[in-house]
Amino acid sequence: xxxxxxxxxxxxxxxxxxxxxxxxxxxxxxxxxxxxxxxxxxxxxxxxxxxxxxxxxxxxxxxxxxxxxxxxxxxxxxxxxxxxxxxxxxxxxxxxxxxxxxxxxxxxxxxxxxxxxxxxxxxxxxxxxxxxxxxxxxxxxxxxxxxxxxxxxxxxxxxxxxxxxxxxxxxxxxxxxxxxxxxxxxxxxxxxxxxxxxxxxxxxxxxxxxxxxxxxxxxxxxxxxxxxxxxxxxxxxxxxxxxxxxxxxxxxxxxxxxxxxxxxxxxxxxxxxxxxxxxxxxxxxxxxxxxxxxxxxxxxxxxxxxxxxxxxxxxxxxxxxxxxxxxxxxxxxxxxxxxxxxxxxxxxxxxxxxxxxxxxxxxxxxxxxxxxxxxxxxxxxxxxxxxxxxxxxxxxxxxxxxxxxxxxxxxxxxxxxxxxxxxxxxxxxxxxxxxxxxxxxxxxxxxxxxxxxxxxxxxxxxxxxxxxxxxxx
Numbered sequence: 253x254x255x256x257x258x259x260x261x262x263x264x265x266x267x268x269x270x271x272x273x274x275x276x277x278x279x280x281x282x283x284x285x286x287x288x289x290x291x292x293x294x295x296x297x298x299x300x301x302x303x304x305x306x307x308x309x310x311x312x313x314x315x316x317x318x319x320x321x322x323x324x325x326x327x328x329x330x331x332x333x334x335x336x337x338x339x340x341x342x343x344x345x346x347x348x349x350x351x352x353x354x355x356x357x358x359x360x361x362x363x364x365x366x367x368x369x370x371x372x373x374x375x376x377x378x379x380x381x382x383x384x385x386x387x388x389x390x391x392x393x394x395x396x397x398x399x400x401x402x403x404x405x406x407x408x409x410x411x412x413x414x415x416x417x418x419x420x421x422x423x424x425x426x427x428x429x430x431x432x433x434x435x436x437x438x439x440x441x442x443x444x445x446x447x448x449x450x451x452x453x454x455x456x457x458x459x460x461x462x463x464x465x466x467x468x469x470x471x472x473x474x475x476x477x478x479x480x481x482x483x484x485x486x487x488x489x490x491x492x493x494x495x496x497x498x499x500x501x502x503x504x505x506x507x508x509x510x511x512x513x514x515x516x517x518x519x520x521x522x523x524x525x526x527x528x529x530x531x532x533x534x535x536x537x538x539x540x541x542x543x544x545x546x547x548x549x550x551x552x553x554x555x556x557x558x559x560x561x562x563x564x565x566x567x568x569x570x571x572x573x574x575x576x577x578x579x580x581x582x583x584x585x586x587x588x589x590x591x592x593x594x595x596x597x598x599x600x601x602x603x604x605x606x607x608x609x610x611x612x613x614x615x616x617x618x619x620x621x622x623x624x625x626x627x628x629x630x631x632x633x634x635x636x637x638x639x640x641x642x643x644x645x646x647x648x649x650x651x652x653x654x655x656x657x658x659x660x661x662x663x664x665x666x667x668x669x670x671x672x673x674x675x676x677x678x679x680x681x682x683x684x685x686x687x688x689x690x691x692x693x694x695x696x697x698x699x700x701x702x703x704x705x706x707x708x709x710x711x712x713x714x715x716x717x718x719x720x721x722x723x724x725x
Contacts, residue, residue: 272364273379280360280381283326285723287337287358288385291319292722295341295354296388303344303472306330306337315341319358334363343384345475349725351425352477352718354388357725384725391719392639392712393477393670396422396445398693400476400674405430407677407696410460411439418699419444422691422710424464426450427473437462449474476674477718478693483645484557484597484637489513490538493520499531499549504542506535517541517601517612519563522549537594541601542611544577551577553594557632562601564615577629593669595632598655599645614648618657631669631714639716641669641690649676649695657681658688670716680706691715 294314302313306320307330316339320330323337330337343349343357361380397420399408408426410418424445428434434452437443437460448454448464449471456462492507502525503510504518512518519542520535522528531549537556543563544551558565567577601612608614631641642656649655655676658667670691671678678694687707699706 273377276362276364276379277381280328280362280379281383283323283328284358284360284381284383285385286326286383287319287322287339287360288356288383289723290322291315291339291341291356291358292385292387294318295356295386298341300341302339302341304338306339309339313341315356319356323358323360328360328362336361345473347382347384347475347725348477348480349384349386349720350477351393351474352386352391353394354391355384355386355720355724357382357384382725383723385723386720387722389719389721390717392715392717393691393693394423395425395691395693396420396708396710397424397426397697398474398477398691399426399428399696400474400694401428401696402473403430404428404434404696406433406436408435409698409700410435410437410441410443411698411700417442417444418706418708420708420710421446422708423447423449425471425474426452427475428452429473476693478672478716479674481636481672483599483643484559484595484635486561486602487538487557487559490540491536494534494536496532496534496552499528499533500525501533502528506538512540512542512611514539514541514561514601515603517562517603517610519543519545519611521545521547522551523547523568543615546577553577553629555592555594555632555634557595557597557635557637560596560598560615562599562610562612562614564598565596565617566615567619593630593633593641595635595637595640595643596629597643597645599648614645616655616657617642617644618654619659628666629668631716637716639670639714640672641667642671642673644673644676646675649673654679656694668714672716680708689714 298315300313302316309316309320319339328335328337338359340357342352342355347357349355359382363376363378365376401407426434430452433455434450435454437456438458440459442461442463444463447466451471451473454462490506493501493505501508502521504512505520520540523545528549533549534552534554536554537558539559539561541561543560543565545566547568598617600614629641631639644655656673656678659681668689673694675695677696678692679698681700687709689709689711
């Protein structure tokens with residue numbers, strides 16, 4: 253009899269409590285979706301943010317007011333009858349739209365007494381639903397620097413000798429909750445930024461100066477706003493390298509006597525041999541098993557996606573010669589053709605050498621700027637990745653080495669577009685006045701200066717944009 257009663261009550265709990273939960277969940281989803289859509293009407297150009305319940309909303313925020321009103325009209329009044337209604341503008345982590353301007357998130361939660369599950373030790377039933385909406389279709393993220401390491405201490409650094417000014421014209425956001433030095437400013441450097449959003453704390457030492465116009469308290473974790481962006485598919489091998497003034501095609505490059513293949517990766521390297529000194533070449537998009545290097549030649553990149561299967565990309569000075577890597581549209585000698593631009597996707601070769609000691613192993617993207625080496629890269633202007641110039645494989649990167657190293661010492665550092673390296677470390681070095689029009693989304697960053705004025709210029713027109721219209725989650 254006792255065993256039968258337990259079974260009967262368990263069946264009753266399944267039928268009544270779980271059935272009611274499913275009905276409540278469907279109702280709350282409908283309400284949260286409708287509330288988010290109502291609020292989305294007013295997110296365009298909203299100059300405010302809000303994170304909290306409807307009962308605490310101060311008013312005067314049309315997006316928040318509209319969302320709360322719809323929830324209330326549907327019977328979900330925040331703080332009554334075991335129900336809560338929360339609005340986040342913009343959404344918060346772990347939403348895939350966390351931190352995105354122009355998006356609004358509405359979460360509804362309810363709690364009620366169990367019908368029969370209380371006999372089994374479950375006194376209350378809790379149900380929640382969430383909706384995210386937007387009415388914008390072309391949104392640039394507001395960051396100049398976004399660091400995603402959730403707990404790193406001293407891993408985001410800005411170092412500078414006296415006279416070094418590091419200026420970002422967009423927001424600096426750091427997810428680290430380190431309460432000692434989520435950002436470390438040292439060495440007499442000066443950080444100038446309109447806003448520094450740091451979950452943890454900023455530490456200054458050695459005469460460094462924090463000139464962030466705004467540094468709010470209670471900053472929320474952003475998370476990776478592009479975590480659902482798929483990596484580019486591996487393309488075919490590129491067309492043959494085109495010598496523009498009679499130079500030989502180095503081995504490892506497409507069109508050479510010994511081109512790299514997926515099974516036998518090798519760098520396409522314009523770095524050795526006097527015959528290539530100062531010569532000009534054009535390379536084409538495609539799959540490069542073993543990477544690209546230049547140290548003696550000027551290499552023009554035709555528009556498209558460069559899928560680097562190991563070896564990375566290196567631009568340096570070799571034997572007194574200067575390496576140049578320049579992205580321009582084919583036939584465009586000025587670099588102003590709007591159809592130009594490239595995306596460098598950095599990963600590993602699918603068949604690397606055992607133990608990963610060969611050309612197919614993961615390598616960094618590096619510009620060594622000694623003796624006037626030049627990097628001039630503009631972002632791809634077509635495909636899903638429009639506005640992005642570098643994408644580091646989320647799995648291949650180590651997050652503790654210099655996965656991207658842009659060294660402006662004595663060089664011309666001309667990089668435009670979004671650098672997306674969510675599990676990677678990015679380093680900028682400057683010893684003369686350098687300005688880049690770039691956005692960096694990375695695991696952690698380091699900016700070094702030596703009496704230089706280093707500017708990360710924020711220009712949304714040159715960056716990757718996210719899209720979404722209506723209900724997106």
